[in-house]
Amino acid sequence: MQELRERVLVSLLACGAAIGTCFVFSKDLVVFLEAPVADAGVRFLQLSPGEFFFTTLKTAGYSGLLIAAPTVVYEIAAYLVPGLTKSERQFLAPVVAGSSILFYLGLLFSYEILTPAALNFFVDYANGAVESLWSIDQYFEFVCILMLSTGLSFQVPVIQVMLGQLGLVTSGAMLSQWRWVVVGATIAAAVLTPSTDPFTQALLAIPLVGLYMGGALAVKAIEGRKQSIA
Known part of the structure; x- marks a missing residue:
């Protein structure tokens, strides 16, 4: 203490x-x-x-x-x-x-x-x-x-990597849900951006999708490393 x-x-x-x-x-x-x-x-x-x-x-x-x-x-x-x-x-x-x-x-x-x-x-x-x-x-x-x-x-990729490291979600499952990710990123951008114009919302939604895909690929790399060690 x-x-x-x-x-x-x-x-x-x-x-x-x-x-x-x-x-x-x-x-x-x-x-x-x-x-x-x-x-x-x-x-x-x-x-x-x-x-x-x-x-x-x-x-x-x-x-x-x-x-x-x-x-x-x-x-x-x-x-x-x-x-x-x-x-x-x-x-x-x-x-x-x-x-x-x-x-x-x-x-x-x-x-x-x-x-x-x-x-x-x-x-x-x-x-x-x-x-x-x-x-x-x-x-x-x-x-x-x-x-x-x-x-x-x-912080989306960090959460993905943590979930992947704990074995709760696989990279394949993450990548297979890309359509829902696009929809979710669009909704999140609409909620997070105080302005209501589609252009500003798209400016946030596109990086969110990119970050998610990057996180999924990072999890895939971690999985590959674990398999090579095993």
Whole structure:
């Protein structure tokens, strides 16, 4: 229990330090997250006293947790590793690393491609009818939810590899269900993307299908390795 408390304390300190640092640079983070529509003529307003202040708190909180996430994952893994077998330890390291890489790739994909596409759709749709004056708080909720949901959806291959490693699902079963995967990815994209235009939903659905197929192929490679060892 002493080790667990120490690792929880280190995780909390890492999160606190990251959030505090992000709050110091919160205005720079706000400008960074406004960049997807910076050239689209959108103006941001605070519609109530303190709205921008609380928005910077949210921004610092989200950003700090994302920055501290590798430390938290490391502390969890370090606590679990001594109780695992050698094969389980060998399996855990690439899963943790792959999960982190895919999550940050999801955030990057959302920031660079998905979020600008969704926001520019709304700007173009309103063009000529209304001026785009957006609440700063609602804008950041939109952006953060979209980025977070995209990062989480990029965890699909990790889940597949874990299921395959445990022997619960085979690569053949995964590949045979590709039609349902396409339907599921389309539905997931419609739910995860706050915008309702088909173009933005397709931008998320296509990578999800690709990630699923990549995960199935990774499971197939693991199966082949197990057979060669046996």
